[in-house]
Amino acid sequence: MQFLPGYLDHAEGSCLVTVGATRVLCAVSLEDRVPDFLVGKGRGWLTAEYAMLPRSTHTRSQRESTRGKVGGRTHEIQRLIGRSLRAVVDLEKLGERTLTVDCDVLQADGGTRTTAINGAYVAVAQAVAKLVDAGLLAETPLREPVAAISVGIVGCDLLVDLAYTEDSRAEVDANFVMTGSGGIVEVQGTAEGRTFERRDLNRMLDAAWDAIAHIHHLQARAIASFAGAKRRTSRPRAKAIASSTRPKRAPARR
Amino acid sequence: MQFLPGYLDHAEGSCLVTVGATRVLCAVSLEDRVPDFLVGKGRGWLTAEYAMLPRSTHTRSQRESTRGKVGGRTHEIQRLIGRSLRAVVDLEKLGERTLTVDCDVLQADGGTRTTAINGAYVAVAQAVAKLVDAGLLAETPLREPVAAISVGIVGCDLLVDLAYTEDSRAEVDANFVMTGSGGIVEVQGTAEGRTFERRDLNRMLDAAWDAIAHIHHLQARAIASFAGAKRRTSRPRAKAIASSTRPKRAPARR
Amino acid sequence: MQFLPGYLDHAEGSCLVTVGATRVLCAVSLEDRVPDFLVGKGRGWLTAEYAMLPRSTHTRSQRESTRGKVGGRTHEIQRLIGRSLRAVVDLEKLGERTLTVDCDVLQADGGTRTTAINGAYVAVAQAVAKLVDAGLLAETPLREPVAAISVGIVGCDLLVDLAYTEDSRAEVDANFVMTGSGGIVEVQGTAEGRTFERRDLNRMLDAAWDAIAHIHHLQARAIASFAGAKRRTSRPRAKAIASSTRPKRAPARR
Amino acid sequence: MQFLPGYLDHAEGSCLVTVGATRVLCAVSLEDRVPDFLVGKGRGWLTAEYAMLPRSTHTRSQRESTRGKVGGRTHEIQRLIGRSLRAVVDLEKLGERTLTVDCDVLQADGGTRTTAINGAYVAVAQAVAKLVDAGLLAETPLREPVAAISVGIVGCDLLVDLAYTEDSRAEVDANFVMTGSGGIVEVQGTAEGRTFERRDLNRMLDAAWDAIAHIHHLQARAIASFAGAKRRTSRPRAKAIASSTRPKRAPARR
């Protein structure tokens, strides 16, 4: 898993995140206004959009712009990304501003929604750091980091961070979004064509937390390097922060 | 919670389900064909659609047909309903047939997605019973019942089966879909603006299972009454099956 | 023909109307604003929308929301419903308010557009009664009742209130909308693949008026029962008002 | 009222029809196939589309292509045009062919739907004459002419063939479609904000028939001139056939 913060020049925050063959470009845009339902309430908002480039996948998909509508899976994922980040952003401290997070999948090999959340946190951190540096915010509205991981059950094995071929074979597929203090933001556990038991859920939660704690560590290094680079240079371009491998996979007997 | 199976005359299966002020009309349509990706595989398919009538809500909403597109929330819910029912239908036993489940909310007061799943199971049971009665299937493809319930945390209280005003105040909102044998089909736990802990998840699971077991009981009575009615009359219109109250709510101190 | 006023809790007015296997749910929403073309003119507006649930018909139809557009037949019907009701509502007495009438067909067996008009009148009566009861209007803006009926010529027979199988066989199909004083609001007579003569039109008008006068009587009883229920109870749920049969059909030799 | 048949070179049939400031271009396209619901039944089909150029009206309207959908009024009119012409075309004699009638309003000053029907009949006559001339049909599938007229009641006056300013003031507006033998194809009588009586309907029918008989005469001359022109020249361009005035208007006391 490699984070490349500041990949874009125009966006207030950005991060190209790579894990295996999956590459997601996260861009954060800041606007000094809020949606109608929040006007005058002194609070900000954060919303997310998600899309896949047509040839991010093994075979080319039709563009959603050409089809003229956004599909159900896309809607579901972008709602998840938005909720996950709102869990760690203090919207009152943000003030009447909107952060729009665009997660565009350049290449997909499983785990695009969790990878998007992981990179989006880094990109949001960059955007709010600029607000603090510019004196527009007294302190950061970020309460703690947030990260996500997928865990699946294939046959009898528990697999962490599913690649595409694993994901399509998984009978139980769960996504966990958790914060630095171990709080749960989102649990989504789904069985397709079978069911699972409470102890399966507990084992998946254990494995998810191990992986998420590791991702929080990588996110922190990416943000630190970026903050450091910023202090040293006028046009910061942080070096890539990578772990030597994917978060440890633990294919263990159930 | 009241189930009124056979509410519609044309549909192969149907059920009007009422809980509090929430009323969902579930209709099952049977077709002797499958989507392209399943042709020739000897298996069936089940898909669901969900919609709200414009004045099902406290204030009128614009029709999705007028807006020209189906919203993200709608997509998310109809995918959930489909997955939940596919978990208990043996698609190979169904043969190359498609069951389309339409869940239309006549009136909404919270819990429409879980109510839809509960009624949809009864409507599907009616449709497959007709296939068995007609000798088109040797045995039912239904493995076991499936039902759903929402559980929320409001302040320090755990609330089961959230009404709208409770739902909008809930800081943690979870939906559970479980089968008659206690297997989990789906767990969706979401915090908005805060997080929750593992013991919260465990307490919500306990409460959910109590409620779901009760719903399975009511579903079984509705199906039995319908089957009985069918034997006695030529144009069956089963009497409503209702519990005297909503599934017991357990507002307990955390 | 059975009227069940007050079927919905949230809507300002509502009526579930049943005739044969046809069931239409009419809901009236009241807003304190008017469309742009009427702003500042001191008059109100009434508009209608019409839709069929996908499995209201013998075989399932695709949702208009999924197709992304509203079909021609739908447009034609909802314009007819709106015009019919505006003929009996004094829009100046209504003041700068908009009544939106939603007619959703739960089950269709012919005559859905005329049934929708008949139920919509009762629902509108409930909504404006609330305005009067609340002291917001000095007197009702309803001038007189309005009702509609279809009449067809099948072979040599004149049929009143066509069921679906009759409707599809009718060579001449006419809809009449008339008020309590016998005024004509709308005459739509259509031949498909043949023509008809003036004396056919006159015979259809005679038959229509007989049926419409009977429907006005049932509408009045439904409204009265509702008004009575309201005086007696805090949460009114009027009992269903039904005629023992469909309006008399007069299959007579031409 | 002026008919200019053969206005277009590519279309199988065409007619530019002018009445007052209203100008409608009717084009008929012939295809050797039928819609799915008619395949293999040995019958043909006729369908119509109607549109207004954006600046046909006093102030410019947005194009329906830009809005991305076809409006309700457009749908209603094109269904009327199609029904009116199908009433006089013997679809079995036409064989498995489809006639598509496009009526595009170049300029509008009231009466566009009736003008479209009047011109469309001439254009269809040209298209089927070509089929007969080419030996593809043994005899014409046209049974008799069809024409349409609007009649309105403004205050106490009866007005035939309403211009725009009259139409917008009319309290009762009726369209009549009738054939050469006096058969009625369609009666649409609508009151906006008031009602009308049976004797009003009868007076409007009388006036309509006078006007329609005159239009049938003009249509016949246009078709004859075209047929004659065809015999004399290789590239026929029939001269315009016009009545010296609009069909006589009879503003009479009621």
Added chain:
Amino acid sequence: MQFLPGYLDHAEGSCLVTVGATRVLCAVSLEDRVPDFLVGKGRGWLTAEYAMLPRSTHTRSQRESTRGKVGGRTHEIQRLIGRSLRAVVDLEKLGERTLTVDCDVLQADGGTRTTAINGAYVAVAQAVAKLVDAGLLAETPLREPVAAISVGIVGCDLLVDLAYTEDSRAEVDANFVMTGSGGIVEVQGTAEGRTFERRDLNRMLDAAWDAIAHIHHLQARAIASFAGAKRRTSRPRAKAIASSTRPKRAPARR
């Protein structure tokens, strides 16, 4: 090439332009407002829309309104028309007004985009002349005329003003838009499946300028006749201004 200015009664400016079998109806609408990006800048705007009637072509095309979207070719052409006219309109002299030019192709036989530009200039001239005549503008905002022509290379021949059958055979197809003083507004030269050389471009430019100078002459006569007609009559309908032939075609050996 024939210009018929003032073809429409409602539009501020209009021109029906015919060249060979191609006929384009140009209508100019004037509004006293500008798009958002120009509000308060004291300048006007000019925009264009282009469409083809469904049976303008040899075989019928589906309406863009029915397809629900405007195609790529349509967009490209209407942007070209807008740019071409903005090159000769002094938008500051126009003041805060918008001219919308609608070019609707009644019949197409090649060269519709260039024919649209040629007619649109005449229609715009009529619209701005009305503003000057009404004293709303002190002087005309038109700097000089603008016209367009297509030139193609088919085999070894250079062809000016391509008809459809020539256009579809052309290997190099170029459109030139030039003003009265010989200034170039737009050059679009495209090869399909081959390339062309600089001397080809120069030869096409020579031929284009000869044709365009001739069109400017015809445009001037059309505008003059219209201005004259206006002085003499209250309801001007200028006589058609035509050249005896299409602009001279010069099929010369390369």
Added chain:
Amino acid sequence: MQFLPGYLDHAEGSCLVTVGATRVLCAVSLEDRVPDFLVGKGRGWLTAEYAMLPRSTHTRSQRESTRGKVGGRTHEIQRLIGRSLRAVVDLEKLGERTLTVDCDVLQADGGTRTTAINGAYVAVAQAVAKLVDAGLLAETPLREPVAAISVGIVGCDLLVDLAYTEDSRAEVDANFVMTGSGGIVEVQGTAEGRTFERRDLNRMLDAAWDAIAHIHHLQARAIASFAGAKRRTSRPRAKAIASSTRPKRAPARR
């Protein structure tokens, strides 16, 4: 200008091309079928799509998928990219295959359409090389390289390869697409609010050819390095091929 061929793993050909702050990701997808109009003709096809990520620009733009339609500028550019590449691909040698070129702008600072063409050629070269290497094609269908450049006139200066701030100030903006042998594929010269002369066009052509010859050189190096890398390794990832600077800009007095 930097070419990074093989940036994507799944696509048959790909290239990330960077010039200044502009970054375009080109992906080529190969399918063994052709559009309907080419079936059975023994020829292939090449088509292109173009899109900008929402935050590729200085301020965020709405996604075209959300707006539900593809804009005019997008259509115009993707048609240009397709034509440019078809000029150098021998579609008969390609056989009945379709190459779909997706050009997605990750970041935009002017020149995205020309940059897209330049990168697309490299990506297409990679895709067809795979077909040749796999023995599916006897020889490459690429006849010669193709590249594009923008040239503008700002005030009195001629500028090559316009950055965004230059582009928006340019009064004359031209794009040239030329092949390795100096053949012209496309010339698009546009003036906004003024005109230009023939000698301006000639000077722009001179400057364009200098720049394009240099780009052809860089394209050749990128393709060579990729071909070499392929011979040496099993999973080729060519090193980036860059010129030390943008193509030389020649701001010269006119």
